[in-house]
Amino acid sequence: MELARSSRIPAVSARRRTDRLFKNAVFYLVLVVIAMGMVFPFLWIFLTSLKGPTDAIFSVPPQLIPYAPTLDNFKSVLDQLPIGNFFLNSIFVGAVTTLCNVTITALAAYPLAKMKFAGRETIFYLLLATLVVPAQLTYIPSFVLAVNFFHYYNTLAALIFPNLSTAFNVFLLRQAFRSVPNDLIDAARIDGANELRIWWDVLIPVIRPSLATAGIFTFVNMWNDFLWPSLMLHTRDRMTLPVGLAALQGMFSSDMRSIAAGVTMTVIPILIFFMVLQKYFVRGLTGAVKG
Amino acid sequence: MTKKFSFTPYLFLAPALLVTAVFIIYPIISVIYYSFTDYDIMTPPVWVGLKNYIELATDSTFWLAMRNSLIYLIATPTLIVLSIITAILVNRKLPGITLFRALYYVPAVSGSIAIGITWRMIFDSNGIINGILMTLGILKEPFQWLAEPALTLPLLIMLTVWAGIGYYMMVFLAGLQNIPEELYDAARIDGCSEVQKHWHVSVPGLRPQIVFVAVISSLAALKVFDEVYVLTSRTGGIMDSGITIVFYLWRKGFQLSHAGYASAIAIALLAVTLIFSLVNIRLQEHRMEAD
Incomplete structure (x- = not known):
């Protein structure tokens, strides 16, 4: 048995x-x-x-x-198009916008999360409403503004300014601020810190993961943005990668080898960027859904 | 507790509100005004009343664009189903699984222009799709995929789904990892099969993510532009077969300089987006009441 x-x-x-x-x-x-x-x-x-x-x-x-x-295909693309400039422009626009946007939205998110003041609800719902407005809707007036008022047509500033604040990031960061215990803020207030000090010294370090998430989202969106940049940038030295890539498709229309070389050169760096920051992406996604 | 009035919260909010006012609220008001005018951006707008809207109502290209944009919404349920299945597949602790997750994410991070060009090349008459199908004997001679009007929209939707799976898979994967293991154990004890287990545990558990993906991907589907631009080489496809609302807005406003007419298209886009958002909100409220 x-x-x-x-x-x-x-x-x-x-x-x-x-x-x-x-x-x-x-x-x-x-x-x-x-x-x-x-x-x-x-x-x-x-x-x-x-x-x-x-x-x-x-x-x-x-x-x-x-x-x-x-490697001749790569050489012929590089000879005719300043791919290096495209990269630098994309990195510049992405980095500057991300840094400014996260600062501005983190500033706005703090009072919406932790202060009581007249008009808070109104401002909150106003910003919430802008979330559903398609950006493409604003492009005609924004184009007119760019040409007649800001005079930044065909400059990188035209890509940066309209994206200095995004409702999505305000909400993401407001959610992060709300999860910080009030005791922490009250303790700092008793110590005599002003609100800006509290924001910078107490809150910003605590919500750093959410800042990273908001930052990566902004950077990737800016990196891939096409329609608005294609309206604003028309000389080759000013183009960002997607705009340059579309120009490349037009220039080498039947030369598949060269177009393939252009795509390869632009896709590989963003893949590496993603592989390095994968952890934050995943965390960001979870946070965005819960928030 | 009474508090004295303070400027502090408004100062924190000021930069974000300024950007929102200049780049979202002012443009919305202007675009409403422009929609009642004849406007070519270069010369001042001329008031024409409802002319643009009357023209729009009988513009068959506009209705084709509207129809195509609504058909494009098929991408949403397709994406939800395929992304959940993919997420379930990669939600296991097996060697090499993180590599597969990263590979599935490749199209999602490559950027719409790069993937659009990639698809244009693989579906070219000299592309690899024809090469494979002819090798398998399915095709006798190269097929002109991009010159077949009936295929333009399906190809575009397939492209969007293919590019989106990786991103939404990550969203669902994060959701799956929050579902307690005990629920699966209970389902197993109740005699559920593999498939039943996911139907009864995973799908209900992923509801917040499903709502998120439904909202995000349907709003994105209504605003498709980049893919159309690249895949149809700026033409909108043979007989406008791939034209979408935003593409038509772009063509009228920026290619043909009919900014007044394009503004009326923009208002139509806003109307559709708002209707859609309201439906989404109602559905969510309905679901919450059901809980």
């Missing part, structure tokens, strides 16, 4: 193990198939960007690996 039981258990667990192994194999197969769907287009673009003039773009069956790999 004893013997029979002890011999049965390994048999069962062995079957379970092969069962699980099989399940895992199927599972990984599904994951790989989806991954191919998500990444293969980029992989094909990348391989195309390395193809020399003798490598076929189109053939049956498709030739994926370049036989005569070359």
